[in-house]
Amino acid sequence: MKSSSSAPLSFSSSQQMAVSSYLPDECWESIFRFIIIDDNDDDCNNNSHYLSFLSLVSKRFLSITNRLLFSLTLHDESTYCHLFKRFTNLNSLDLTGNYIDLDNLLIEISRFPLKQLTSLNLSGQPTIPTIGLRAFSQKITTLTSLACPLIEFLNPSDLFLIAECFPLLQELDLSYPLNCKSCSSYVDGVEALSLALTRLRKVNLSGLFPINNQSLFYLFNNCKQLEEVKLFKSCHKITRVGLASALRERPTLRSLSFSGMEDDKLFSTSQFIDSLVSLKSLTCLFLHNLNISDELLYSIAREGLPLTKFVLLRCTGHSNDGIIDLLSKCQRIQHLDLRYTDFLKDQHVLELSSFLVDLVSINLSCCHELTKSALFILVRHCPSLSKIKMENIGDKIVRNSLRKFGVYPQLKSLYLGYNSWLSDEIITMFASIFPNLQLLNLKDCNSISEGICEVLRKCCKIRHLNLAYCSRVKLHGMNFVVPNLEVLNLSWINVDNETLYLISKNCCGLLKLSLKLCNGVKMKGVKHVVENCKQLRKIKGVKHVVENCKQLRKIMSDERLILLNKLIE
Template sequence: MASGVPDEIVQSPGLASPASPTSSTGEIPLEHPPKLKGRKRLLQSLQRMSSSPSLARRTRSASTGYHRDGKASISCVSLGSTSYAACGSSSQLYPGLNVRPAASNDQRTTSPEGSARIRMVGPGSSPNVSQSMTVRLPADVRPASRGVQVENDKAEKVNEENEEETMVQPVVEPAMQPVDKPRFDFWKDMPDELKMRIFQYLTPQEIVRCSTVSKTWHEMCFDGQLWTSVDASEYYSRISSDSLVKILTSGGPFIRDLNLRGCIQLRDKWATEGETISAACRNLVNFSLEGCRIDKTSIHYFLLRNNRLEQVNLSGLPAVSNSAMKIIAQACPYLEMLNVSWCTNVNTKGLKKVVESCTRLRDLRAGEIQGFDDEEFMLRLFETNNLERLIMHRTDVTDDSLKVLVQGVEPEIDVLTGRPIVPPRKLKHLDLHHCSGLTDAGVRALAHNVPDLEGLQLSQCYELGDDSVIDVVRTTPRLTHLDLEDLDKLSNQALQEIARSPCAECFEHLNVSYCESLGDPGMLQLLKSCPNIRSIDMDNTRISDLSLMEASSRIRRRGYGDKLPKVGMRLVVFDCANVTWAGVREVLSSNCYIPRSRKNLATVITVTETTDPNMSTTCTAVAAAPTPQAPKTYPNEIIQLKCFYGWQMTVDEHTKRVLRGDLVSASRLDRKWADYMMVTEEAGAGGAGARRRRRRAREVERIYNADEGDGEALGIGGFGPIVGGARRRARSGGCVVM
């Protein structure tokens, strides 16, 4: 046993005990030394870890051999770390440890490889070593926290009590817990500017619904940035008065366009909340209260506190009076449009103040306002000459006042032409319909004085005839809209003059309804000379199927393309005695007509010649092969027709199919309706063959009702659903020659 012990280890004074002397044989008693605590125990556990190969030859357990003689050894390998890799001797670890050279003559410290004299580190081991001397553990095995240190202490205690283990297991540091990444709340962490941008894509109704989600959303939904434009005319019947007041008060400083048309639910709110609402809305530019039941005081508040108003619509408000016009003249210098039509308490005396003060006024709408027979007011309009739109329908305007508006008072007359020498008016739109005091003498004053006129309404001025209309049309090269409804004295000469006038190229809309003297001579000339005509109202006139056929021919000249068709002309011909179903059918056929040269299915003829070897003849084979599918062709524009109410359902269904590009189905409906109308006419005719015609009508109706319905909701003639679901078979129609 003694031969297996390595070189003699000097006993540490601190560990030598007089109560446990060594026997003569050199064996150490099997008593356990007192347990250490804290750092001492940690160092003790490190000392028991040895890498000396001589310990493997010991017959006793390693746990008892470490304390047999109270001596211990320490190895740098047990402190294995990159920071201690260069440790060659114990003197680099602890001061006071002396390493003797291998060539020393001391028999006790010599060994085959050489051995160092190592002193035991512990309390009282050397007087030169401080009692508080400690050793820093390497960084990779150093405990990271107090909790880890406690776990290490528990592990060491278990290892000490287990005597069967031959080697103390190293303490393994617990795995680091994964660090939770900060949770990103997409909506909460989003900037407020982006939130407002998202809310701007919602409709006002949706914004109000979103305001009930939470308090935060409530604040965002009623933020003024979302309510720069409030147009309640689209949802006035579906919003409560409290919500509307909330919007106006919270977003008032941001609102620029305010339209409260039809908001009658605010009738009880104006008395209590009127001043608050008007105080909040101070930056209005466009303001409309048409049809809103509001009191006079609230109107005055709005007008006084918004000096940037450019457009004001007070149409149909009985609370508006000349006092409101006075406020507008004083507080709204930037006014450009004013609508006071049907305001019974306003007259030209109040409008005169507005015209004098608001120099930017371009649009004045004053229908059913009294006082337009006042020549002084008309002279003021003549002097300013700023109006581009003047609406004074159903007023008391006379020939003399109209002359003052256009020519002024006692203008200078040109000797050669006999016309007054005055600056031309800037009027572009003039509405004089239902002014019963006007005659040809007054309307003729517009000639040569309104060269920029684009729209003129003279309907229901029963005293007007051809002379005044012809004079105005000849001198207005930019005229596009002309309304001459219910002029009994108008004749075809007026239509022919429109066709020859300079405005024929740009003319778009004509209304000659209830002009019972007009017929095909004037209408045909108009359709031929006006290529850009878009709308013609000619109900209750003498036009016939010829006008419808000419309109169909003109609309086909607008070309074909690969895009779905659109409505290019609107014709109103109901209650025209000379219009028959044949003319209506001509319009329907023209709407779904495609020229033969533009047909989608074309064929290629292939000619092959073969020679029979047994015969001296040559055979020629002709084969027709379809070309690859070409893009579909549609008419660029079609006619939308309003005709007799008994035919209108079929016409509307036909137009619907053409607009969605189903020309085949539209053509089939056209044919069925034409057959039905012919059979109906035969069945309704009297005479000896009436019974036979009625039988043929029933037979034709039975055949067509048995055909495939194609999913249409209307039957033949548009009078009911098609019964039967049989498959439609193709019919050649037979030989047309025989």
């Protein structure tokens, strides 16, 4: 019996009983875990829909899949009760967004037996919900990760509350608060956090978090297990002496992220350099918008720090010699980011690629001296490379022979947005060279038109395709099945009913579709997508179409109309 890949298998009730009775629940659970295994690609990954289909087979399968949902995001505080009764094994809860009464919601959630909950996200709230968090912490004592970024008003007293309520925290994110008092007002709160959170391993105090030398010293000195610190754009009260002193207090640090500071020459001083290279366990170094020197890069190379991730984003003051010296000595690097390195040319990429045998991902976006030849150099010399970002690079014309480059099946993700030189001929060539692409981002590549259909034909594993702002793109030639496509962004391009019909017919596994500011979209085309793409979870940019359609109930059943209203974002 043949089954369509665009729809789940259907069973009679007798077949369901027969199938599910053969194996114990533990075996089915193992099978389901294998089906929804994460492929570690955030841009493509969305496994909850597999659980939805499995749960429809039988009540027994529903019970098993309920136990396999570990992460939950709430959008509406009025519909949560039945969810917490169903999903008792939750370990992650996301309450990002606006709620009428978050304090009361947290109190109610604490009444459910969420004995495995370890992560809570409260991003974007007006204030820290102190009453709710206190009640929550008294009932749910397993929390190890708390994220409260983008809090509009973060008070010094909030730090004392967190220290009191969640002593088991290993990860804390208080980044990008919007309105804070002076740094001195928070010193005691940071000290309380550093003394109470003895297990803290990761902390993010980026943005305008009010931190100074004294607070930083408390953090590094008292948190003995601290491994990862992020301080993007929050260091305006930290001096070279304060930073160097703090680093010496935590020699076991594994990940350090800094961005632009008032003391622009801080990262070129011998005092800072000596402190940095004393971090013998450092595997991740992220430097953003800083004036650094070749001497810093030479020093890291001489010490042979075990870096696996190295980022120089918008940094100045150094040269290619410094980068080459570092990469030649630190050859464990798997993730490299050199965005906005203006002096970087193709021959430099050829030189550095010989040291990157373990490279998995690289970002060379906005390196305007590079050409597409750099891309071929990388895939030829880096056998483990699966992800390349080369957005907004140089537009010099370089003629290459397709036969010259061969096939590179290891590449899975390719970001080439904002490259006006990218033509149908070139992307068709890329499709032949990189047949296993799963993610392709061509945002704002306005020279592409019908060639994208040939890409979809050749790269049958594509799951995520971004064509936003590609004004000349035409999909009328897509008269073939695209079996694995899950995320499609067509914002700001000319999409008509015929295009949406082809998408609905040939991309039945679609989960997310973005049609923002696609003026040609009509209700008839939207109907095709909603009717035929049974797995669709979100559709953006059609709200105005739906609201302006007076004939809506005549062209769609009540069931599909209800579904459409749920999908619209």
